[in-house]
Amino acid sequence: MFEEVVPPVLMYHSVTPQLYGAEPFTVSTKSFERQMHWLHHRNYKGVSLKEILEAPRQSSSRRSVALTFDDGYADFSEYAMPVLRHYGFSATVFAIAGQLGNESSWTTEPRKPLMTASQLRQIAAEGIEIGSHALHHVRLTSLADEALHEDLVMSRSILQDISQQDVRGFCYPHGDHDGRVVRAAQEAGFDYSCAVGYSDFTGRYALPRINIEDGDSSLQLWRKAALYWLRWEYRGPGSRILAAASAVRATRSLAAASKS
Numbered sequence: 001m002f003e004e005v006v007p008p009v010l011m012y013h014s015v016t017p018q019l020y021g022a023e024p025f026t027v028s029t030k031s032f033e034r035q036m037h038w039l040h041h042r043n044y045k046g047v048s049l050k051e052i053l054e055a056p057r058q059s060s061s062r063r064s065v066a067l068t069f070d071d072g073y074a075d076f077s078e079y080a081m082p083v084l085r086h087y088g089f090s091a092t093v094f095a096i097a098g099q100l101g102n103e104s105s106w107t108t109e110p111r112k113p114l115m116t117a118s119q120l121r122q123i124a125a126e127g128i129e130i131g132s133h134a135l136h137h138v139r140l141t142s143l144a145d146e147a148l149h150e151d152l153v154m155s156r157s158i159l160q161d162i163s164q165q166d167v168r169g170f171c172y173p174h175g176d177h178d179g180r181v182v183r184a185a186q187e188a189g190f191d192y193s194c195a196v197g198y199s200d201f202t203g204r205y206a207l208p209r210i211n212i213e214d215g216d217s218s219l220q221l222w223r224k225a226a227l228y229w230l231r232w233e234y235r236g237p238g239s240r241i242l243a244a245a246s247a248v249r250a251t252r253s254l255a256a257a258s259k260s
């Protein structure tokens with residue numbers, strides 16, 4: 001089903017100066033700065049997913065890694081953007097079209113403000129790719145056909161109006177998807193979709209991602225990236241064992257994601 005190598009995609013959510021207790025989907029500004037520095041130092045360039053899908057094998061002096069930020073937290077503008085600017089990196093932000101300016105209400109982590117339309121417009125003007133994270137952050141597999149189609153189409157049109165971009169990327173809320181949801185994303189005109197881990201649908205419409213946590217040191221980042229790439233690049237003896245190990249990790253990250 002997936003004709004090309006799956007590109008390396010890092011998954012972030014919120015970036016804040018301080019963490020309060022267990023926040024698996026928040027990275028401190030300090031850790032984020034350290035992780036971006038590490039990528040830069042290792043000759044990697046942070047780019048949007050659109051960019052990496054357009055030129056997956058582009059010969060460049062810098063290797064590309066897609067940086068994605070789910071939910072569209074307001075802290076992106078304040079804390080992540082200055083770091084990205086500093087390194088000349090880009091990224092993709094998946095915003096919840098019907099929740100702009102509201103607070104995150106679906107997570108067990110402390111509620112946080114989401115970007116307003118004007119904040120979103122501003123980062124889009126700075127070259128950040130805007131993708132859709134649906135209309136209301138509900139589990140899409142629970143929606144009836146018509147509601148599902150409407151959710152996807154409306155979210156795309158709202159975000160296109162605000163960002164003045166052709167919104168091509170979609171990201172399943174809670175990583176939740178099945179064959180019907182995958183087809184609906186294609187029919188709504190999206191060019192690709194992000195999942196969290198691996199599934200039967202892994203490919204352009206269910207891209208697995210590497211979840212980056214606050215405690216991830218450069219060594220752990222390297223380990224996560226190496227495992228991710230091995231899963232896709234390596235086809236020799238033992239590749240089935242690697243694939244099985246990846247599936248176990250994917251189940252774990254999906255379980256973690258479903259709690260949020």
Ligand SMILES: [Zn+2]
Nearest residue numbers: 070071173174
């Ligand atoms: Zn989300």
